[in-house]
Amino acid sequence: MSNNLTWVVVGPAANIPQQGARTLQTETDRIAIFRTLDDQIFALLDRCPHKQGPLAQGIVHGHFVTCPLHNMVFSLETGEAQGPDDGCAAKVECQVIDGIVRVGLTELQAGLRHAG
């Protein structure tokens, strides 16, 4: 998966609010990019596995986010649902270099291949 990622720059980490998120629209998906209280950056597909809730709109606490639709909690590190809930939000590769956030997109997301 990560072998042929297309890395794109989305700007400074400071543009993402602490304990919050911003979204990035790609060819095929919307990606949620989170910044935690300890200033770490994580990315997930902005789609809760339960009912496609927009995770970027959730409350960020520790390295977790709570989906705004039905309060399911997901790990930002792994995408795994916490507690009794099942499911996994799709993780997106991202890195911060000198305070600048980069996201690793698949060929489909980057529009290099057409879906289907």
Place this chain on the structure above:
Amino acid sequence: MNHVTAALRTAKVRLVVIGNGMAGMRTVEEILNRAPDKYDITVFGAEPRVNYNRIMLSPLLSGEKDFDEIVINTPEWYTENNIHLYSGDPVVKIDRDRKVVISKSGTETEYDQLLLATGSDPIIIPVPGHKLDGVVTFRDVDDVDTMLGAAAKGGPAVVIGGGLLGLEAAVGLQSRGMDVTVLHLAGHVMERQLDPSAGYLLAQELERRGITVITEADTAEIVGSEHVTGVRLKDGRMIPADLVVMAVGIRPNGRLAADAGVAVERGIVVDDVMTTSDPAIFAVGECVQHRGQCYGLVAPLFEMAKSLADHMAEIETDGYTGSVTSTKLKVTGVDVFSAGDFSGGGETEEIVFRDAGRGVYKRIVLEDGKIKGAVLYGDTSDGGWYFQLMKDGEDVTELRDTLAFGQAFAGGSAGNPLDAVAALPDDAEICGCNGVCKGSIVAAISEKSLTTLDEVKGHTKASASCGSCSGLVENLLAATLGGDYQAATVKPICTCTDHDHDSVRRLIIAKNLKSMPAVMQELEWKSSDGCHVCRPALNYYLLAAWPGEYVDHGASRFINERVHANIQKDGTYSVIPRMWGGLTNPRELRAIADVADKFEIPTVKVTGGQRIDLLGVKKEDLPAVWADLNAAGMVSGHAYGKSLRTVKSCVGQEWCRFGTQMSMGMAVELEKMTWGSWMPHKFKMAVSGCPRNCAEATIKDFGVVATDGGWDLHVGGNGGIHVRATDLLCKVTTDDEVKEYCGAFIQLYREEARYLERTAPWIERVGMKHVQERVVDDEANRKALFERFMISQKTAQIDPWAERASEGVDAHEFTPLSMVAAE
């Protein structure tokens, strides 16, 4: 007891007690337990109030308790036990020849036996200026009142004395907003109870809280002309102060006894059954000197009281043999424990355990294989265990290697807390504040069929004061009742904390906590930054506690309140502009229609709250939608908020054939007054113009129904899953009264209800009487509530839509990131 005949009364032994404090009343309680009909008891107290728990003055000062919570014996208790109480009328003379005491008011009372429980007096250092206004001791409720008066003005305070009491005073004053300096003569604080290492850790913690600690500080004079302005040290340093608290120690009060010719040295001299040099006179508490010792702590008083009560009830007793004492500092968030003699040296050896990361320090001093003393800082959970081993003189040689790790390691039994309490001996002290041992609690549980913590509190007073032993008491209940015990614990807010909503609300104000990190730090949150359950609650509590000062924390609000629209199932939003009292006009309707066309809004719906809902708006379109609605004069309807939502109305006297009052006008006025206010939960109102109640006001949080002569005010209704009709709050006659009662009711709800608790369950919980007492019966309180509501509204009535549509607030919420290819 209540059917005592006069003849029987006179047959009783007349006992007069001088001192209505902890020692005197504890002795009386013990006597009543043993020989309820033997004595005819009269009590004289200097303070004009009932008996209260003096060791709870610190929580009273910090605001963690109020007076009612520290009362030990209520006025009813004195009546029920036929005790004659003269409070505020101290005894000034004992005439031993006539066996009479004479009080300040001139009352003469004869006694057969006399009990002296005159306690001790705070020591005043006679430096120049010690009589100035603003110099107080820290000994009784009046002192606390003086300190609270000074703290209300803020400013600098100096506490002279860094012992137990001085530090508790310092922390209390600091939490009340004063700038506190502690002056301490010795090289480290609490030198009687702590060794230098623990003293250092404690001083560091105090400094971290903003309290300045100066050790080796020798006071030269207190400066000021009438009122104190500062304290000058012998080295010339000058510390400004509007309040000076002297907490340098106490001195046994033996004046009355000495004047009457009873033997007094440092304290009133007593033998092992607490009898003075006059066989008809006993003494207990801090005023006594027993085997050369005077005590200033509470545990010895309880032990003396028991021995004396045995003696007076003619029960075989070994008498009082002296006390081994332990000390705990009553400062929330600082755990300090010490017991016995920890000076070390000589034949002793010591075990020291440090964990800098956790700020833990433990020192246990051993002699001949037994514990001689212990100092614990930062982790005092094993204090009781060490203390018991020390009192029992247990040989701990076998446990030595793991002794510092505590009972769980050494005893093995503490792994299961129930086994641990089951293993405790009957005389193990459970509640230090009230001197209750395991045996008494277990006996009460069995004999009186107690099943809850509250019942145990009521019957034994265990855990009724500071509450730090309530976990132990619960374990005792569980161990005694076995499977029949259902722990009725308060429900914590969430897994991030052990605190429930009510205690968090109280502590935010008591400890002056003004930010989310401050709350989480001071109340020992277990997660770095809370979770989606506690963060919105804390944000609301902080807003409610510090209106105009606390800055709303958007990241702790649910998305609806963060972006001022309701999220729908597909991630789009709905927008509801405010329609004052359910009224609109062609211009507003045109603007709404134009917005729906322009932004291709798929659904336009009329809501149950008499407004129009635009559903299916994309998040990034929200600011533009709001700008167009703002341009037509419309603001947010807060249909997404835990806040004032809508005020429904009927057409009222303005149009209706039956209307008795102008309900549309009243609805508009109420909505103009209350819009923008944050609440524990959504809040809905309605105004009906006649008793036919077409606006359905009786299922609203606050409902107003017109009558012929005025308005009926209803509260606590809601529709939803559990429909609840309102209760009638009261009837009023004028429009201004409607507004005042409405604002006051809202403010009471905002200040007292738990987050996400609507008015209906809140009223079910606290009772309608509680609400009426505060909003209807107490006019001054109603006006104060109303005023607080209106002050908070000054900063609340800003249209959140306008801020976001034209002032760029939270722009990051509505604009997605864009990307460029990485090179």
